[in-house]
Amino acid sequence: MKIFHFPNTSRLSKEKFETVYRVYYSRLFYYCFQFISDEEASKDIINDVFEKLWTQRHELKEETLSTFLYTLVRNKCLDYIKHKKVEQQYTELYELITYEEPDEYELYEQQISQIEKIISDLDEPTKSIFTKCYFLNKKYAEVAEEYNISTNGVKKHIMKVLRLIRGKFETKK
Structure with missing residues (x-):
């Protein structure tokens, strides 16, 4: 059953877009929610999907x-899950180098300096890729496009840096 009929120009008018939105929003939301189980993130993803649909x-x-629509939602959910895994790794790294006692702030500062040194000693493009993803909060897809590599390529650069940092601090504990 065809719900929509686009004219030969394949142009989605504002009215038809609104109809597509009304028909698909709930369906896509629940489809997304099955992947990530986060209501707010699901809403954000679906809004991104409809923004892309409009563009x-x-x-x-x-x-x-x-x-x-369903492919776009699935892909955005997978990107979200990958991003959450990286955030978890970053949290674990942060926990490795943070301390609760105020008298240990000097050690914390030393560790931050060591991390900055590790990052400054990196070769390009690893250094820039890591900096853009972690400090400028760019998405893997954005950085991948900028460097003309795959998102997996970006992930490999990030994982390389995290291994170096983790290795530096795991041996000291």
Whole structure:
């Protein structure tokens, strides 16, 4: 059953976009929620999907609309899950080098200096990739596009740096 009929120009008008939004929003939200079990993040992902739908409305075909939407949601959920894993690794790294006692702040400062040294000694493009992802909060996909590599390539650079840092502090404990 076809819910939408696009004219030959394959143009998604504002009215048809609103209809697509009303029909698919709930479905996509629950589909997304099955992946990530986070209501706010699911809403954000679905809003991103509809934003992309709007920006690509001139390229859409009626027969592939549903597939396009569900694929986009799935991919954004997978990106979200990957990002959460990296955040968890960063949290673990942070826990390795943080202390609760105020008299240990000097040690903390030394460790921060050691991390800065490790980062400054990195070769390019690893150094820039790590800096953009961790300090400038850029998404892997953005950095990957900038360096003309895959998101897995970005992940490999990040993991390399995290291994170096983790190795520096695990041997001291």
